[in-house]
Amino acid sequence: xxxxxxxxxxxxxxxxxxxxxxxxxxxxxxxxxxxxxxxxxxxxxxxxxxxxxxxxxxxxxxxxxxxxxxxxxxxxxxxxxxxxxxxxxxxxxxxxxxxxxxxxxxxxxxxxxxx
Amino acid sequence: xxxxxxxxxxxxxxxxxxxxxxxxxxxxxxxxxxxxxxxxxxxxxxxxxxxxxxxxxxxxxxxxxxxxxxxxxxxxxxxxxxxxxxxxxxxxxxxxxxxxxxxxxxxxxxxxx
Numbered sequence: 001x002x003x004x005x006x007x008x009x010x011x012x013x014x015x016x017x018x019x020x021x022x023x024x025x026x027x028x029x030x031x032x033x034x035x036x037x038x039x040x041x042x043x044x045x046x047x048x049x050x051x052x053x054x055x056x057x058x059x060x061x062x063x064x065x066x067x068x069x070x071x072x073x074x075x076x077x078x079x080x081x082x083x084x085x086x087x088x089x090x091x092x093x094x095x096x097x098x099x100x101x102x103x104x105x106x107x108x109x110x111x112x113x114x115x
Numbered sequence: 116x117x118x119x120x121x122x123x124x125x126x127x128x129x130x131x132x133x134x135x136x137x138x139x140x141x142x143x144x145x146x147x148x149x150x151x152x153x154x155x156x157x158x159x160x161x162x163x164x165x166x167x168x169x170x171x172x173x174x175x176x177x178x179x180x181x182x183x184x185x186x187x188x189x190x191x192x193x194x195x196x197x198x199x200x201x202x203x204x205x206x207x208x209x210x211x212x213x214x215x216x217x218x219x220x221x222x223x224x225x226x227x228x
Contacts (some may be wrong), residue, residue, distance in 0.1 A: 033215065043205070043217045043218040048214060048215055050214070055214070056212065091158065101164070106158040108157050
């Protein structure tokens with residue numbers, strides 16, 4: 001199994017531009033998460049999908065952020081327009097079961113730099 | 116709310132000596148607890164998890180953790196540190212919702228020769 005695949009690994013963009021991060025979860029996993037990691041705030045959950053449906057997007061910072069999961073094997077996180085404070089590492093994770101004991105499997109992350 | 120506190124932001128040990136990374140949790144009910152490791156510029160990898168089956172949990176790479184309800188702790192240990200153990204370690208608890216994970220701030224482990 002290739003694990004959770006994220007692309008791109010690194011993204012540098014100018015303030016005001018649209019940024020799209022992509023994620024392919026592990027086949028058969030029905031839960032997908034987007035996390036953001038910054039020095040100041042650590043790892044924060046942005047949004048959670050179950051069976052391709054957004055269940056909890058309370059962690060999405062503001063309307064500039066949007067996430068979609070059109071099918072079981074693909075998800076995107078879009079920032080439009082991007083701002084320097086969005087610079088962070090964004091992780092996608094997937095999980096096979098929706099139970100209290102189930103761990104999440106993380107991708108390598110996308111390091112976003114907004115200049 | 117479910118949360119964890121990692122008591123040390125940085126820990127430095129010599130190669131071959133024991134490792135102790137401390138974590139305390141706050142939970143209104145029996146939690147599920149995890150330790151993840153993040154090597155530089157890498158994703159997060161699960162080391163071990165506690166799911167109430169046994170209080171002493173063994174993980175990968177020789178790490179283990181003991182769940183102590185009376186102390187609300189879930190400290191991570193390893194008898195002998197290796198240079199490759201240098202990384203960021205996160206103590207994690209399942210959230211109130213059950214599906215998401217709440218991460219601690221992380222402990223950076225430095226291993227010196």
